[in-house]
Amino acid sequence: MLLRSVFAKTIYDRRHGLLWWSVGIGALTVATLSVWPSVHDEYQKLVQNYPETLLAFFGIEKGGLGTAAGYLQAELFGLMLPLTLIAYMIAAGSAATAGEREAGTLEFLLSQPVSRTRVLVQKCLGLCASLALITAAFTVVLIASTRLFDLSIAISQLLAATFSAYVLAVLFGMVAMLAGSLTGHRALAAGIASAAAVAAYLLSSLAALVTGLQRFRPLSPFWWYSGHDPLRHGLEPLHIALLLVAVLICVVAAIVAFERRDLA
């Protein structure tokens, strides 16, 4: 039975969304990678004509030009993949408590013999598990597509980059959860988390161009996600640890806020 706990119900409630997000992100991946055989000769010339500042903005290093890793970073991992996963998690995270409050069902749920902390933690875990399912579907399509369309890149590098994107999206989902627990309003929570994600993205990418910003770059979660270029160098433990610590802080803060506020 799929309704054994708040955790299970969180996933069960998202089952249709899970399917469509997986299909969408899979289609995007296939479309992006399928053009590689026809462009990879031209690609090197193409990007060499881009202004260097633009390349830096998208996190493409000179050394990565024309390689499969550089292409994937520029076309998929630089923006599209994190954007999609983050959008899913912000929508889900802001709906989790603030959305239920607005629908009136939070009162019903919390009048049952289940503590607020338990509800919040199980919802967080449910969202992380649902994102893991989408990410897993993406990973399967990604690996199959790299093999099908001749992108030469090690599976371990793909897993490293995908895992980094997963943790990044979890972080912004938890930011949405925290904002939802603080404000109680779904749209506001989604707005706050989106603004945080955009700010983090701009900080990381603009820092490549603006010398004054350079020293703030290590503060951006987007930098923790891709600053070490996981498609070429694998995971950087420090950056993953920073992301996980930030996730933990958001969850603990969300619990504290959720325990304190009036919920009706």
Next chain:
Amino acid sequence: MQDVSAAVLCEGLTKHFGAVRAVDDLSFTVELGEVVGFLGPNGAGKTTTIRVLLDLIRPTRGRVEVLGCDPRRGSAELRRRIGYVAGDLAMYNRLTGHELLSFLGALRGNANLQPARDLAARLDVPLDRPVGTLSRGNRQKIGLVQAFAHQPDLLVLDEPTSGLDPVSQRTFRVLVREATARGAAVLLSSHVLSEVQRVADRVAIVRAGRLVTIEPMRDLEAKALRVIEIRFGGPVDVAAFANVPGVRSVDIEGDLLRASVAGPVDALVKAAARFTVDSISGHEADLEDVFLAYYSEATGAAA
């Protein structure tokens, strides 16, 4: 030692939302085994008080104990012993009744859904359809099922019979009596008196966040005006009934007398006995009038 028989104890309960005093220095108790009707117009603070009992909102001031526990400290374990039907009942509309009850059973760690299914059958509510597709009355019945099925020690019911047909309202009253018979306490909120009149032992009336009165139902009924109609064998003089104790107003049309009486009708009946009486009929005590009197009294005091 605290009063172990009090299922609900509020002492000086106050709740502000910003500048709004939703509940203001409210004190009352509900003992185990009794039904307390919680009456007041919309916006009187009934729902706010109830949400404090369920630990959905936290009081600004005052002492609250539910089954001997602070609701906040009691948390999930305390709510295990409470059955609750919310005023604006919103359940998971996409789940069927069966799915909803099994989810709630899982939250309780209770695998036996048979009592809930039996109760649903008694209330004649279908469980195989999504809750959101049911009529308002049937959704309300599912709300009652989830509140009563686990035999809680305290039932907190916020306007529980709204949308129910008369047959289900009767079943509801039987359920309430069964609950008090096994020692449970019931707090039954409503903005209409007739909803609580037949089941409440005591009635608490609130207005603008303050307690107007709390007293036994029969005391309230004793204050209520009763309309008595007496048909005589021939015309009678209104003067014969002018000074009868308890009669507040009297009106005679030909051989039909209509009188409003507060309290016992004994004096009126004895006064009528001097004439030839064809028939006597009485209407059920109309508490609405008492209720309205309390409201306007409270308004007067506030103004």
